[in-house]
């Protein structure tokens with residue numbers, strides 16, 4: 001075993017949108033001597049594969065603590081976009097055109113959602129097929145009606161990752177790539193650092209932000225006791241010559257996300273296939289026909305790209321954010337499942353509130369909910 005000379009005040013394991021956002025926030029709040037350890041290349045896993053939608057009102061159960069968490073995180077985006085532009089010169093392409101949720105079948109489900117959301121105070125409009133055609137003329141004439149969410153936005157997540165990485169590089173946050181962490185070192189009931197196959201790195205505070213791979217990390221010789229499953233999402237992209245849609249468009253079968261560079265992303269599958277990231281012909285065909293059903297002008301258009309990513313999913317599909325019971329200097333920020341891009345800003349703030357300002361976690365996403373009777377001492 002090689003002992004490295006590095007020892008960090010804050011060591012973040014995992015360089016996706018969550019790990020990088022936490023590194024930046026810790027630094028902005030005065031944290032120093034920060035390291036990010038990444039198994040492969042920073043920002044090339046789920047955070048890169050995502051569509052960049054910021055849709056709290058479509059993704060979260062309304063009225064829930066999770067919905068409030070999603071909304072608060074969304075509201076941080078305009079300031080975040082401005083700050084990152086100033087800090088790094090990179091424009092993360094926050095697009096506030098809004099999001100449609102459309103019905104192509106004559107059923108009442110959207111009306112039920114509308115009634116419930118209005119009661120819950122969500123800003124949503126019920127829109128007729130002619131309203132939709134006026135706003136988005138390329139949407140299929142077979143659309144029946146829809147909901148429009150002016151305050152559900154999108155961002156270019158790959159630019160966001162680039163900006164976060166640049167922030168780290170400009171501010172002395174050390175990034176180590178090709179550095180897979182295998183286990184956490186424990187000394188006198190405290191996490192003293194992390195181990196790779198052939199080295200050890202010391203740390204005062206460790207943050208686990210390893211997305212879909214979290215359960216593979218060992219702690220005190222045992223499997224990490226928070227069960228995170230990878231859920232594969234496959235996507236395709238078109239780049240039509242004309243701009244066909246302006247807003248994000250959802251239907252029951254999938255979604256279309258128009259990007260500033262002219263691409264339209266089409267997503268996504270949701271598959272329980274372990275860590276396999278292969279793109280399948282079947283999924284590509286299904287996404288293609290979903291896109292054509294929603295926007296017939298895409299029929300015959302070339303697919304310019306296809307990819308997949310692994311969403312980190314917990315048993316209850318909620319994130320795991322907070323102190324690991326029994327180890328005050330071990331924090332977990334993972335399990336963001338379908339909403340990690342949306343939730344990155346607020347996740348980073350609550351972790352920094354705790355690590356820099358000693359504020360306890362106030363949300364119901366604590367790792368302890370999965371540990372039952374198990375205590376840190378017994379894992």
Ligand SMILES: Cc1cc2nc3c(=O)[nH]c(=O)nc-3n(C[C@H](O)[C@H](O)[C@H](O)COP(=O)(O)OP(=O)(O)OC[C@H]3O[C@@H](n4cnc5c(N)ncnc54)[C@H](O)[C@@H]3O)c2cc1C
Nearest residue numbers: 014016018039047051052053181211233309339340341342
């Ligand atoms: C197809 C698809 C579409 C999506 N669309 C959206 C969307 O529109 N909006 C939205 O909000 N969310 C979306 N998501 C979800 C979002 O991408 C994830 O919730 C988010 O990226 C999770 O971020 P993360 O940093 O936890 O994970 P990741 O980006 O996967 O980062 C985790 C990092 O940890 C590293 N790592 C793992 N194990 C180790 C180890 N042992 N040692 C060192 N490093 C390690 C990995 O290599 C990886 O780089 C989508 C996901 C997919 C797959």
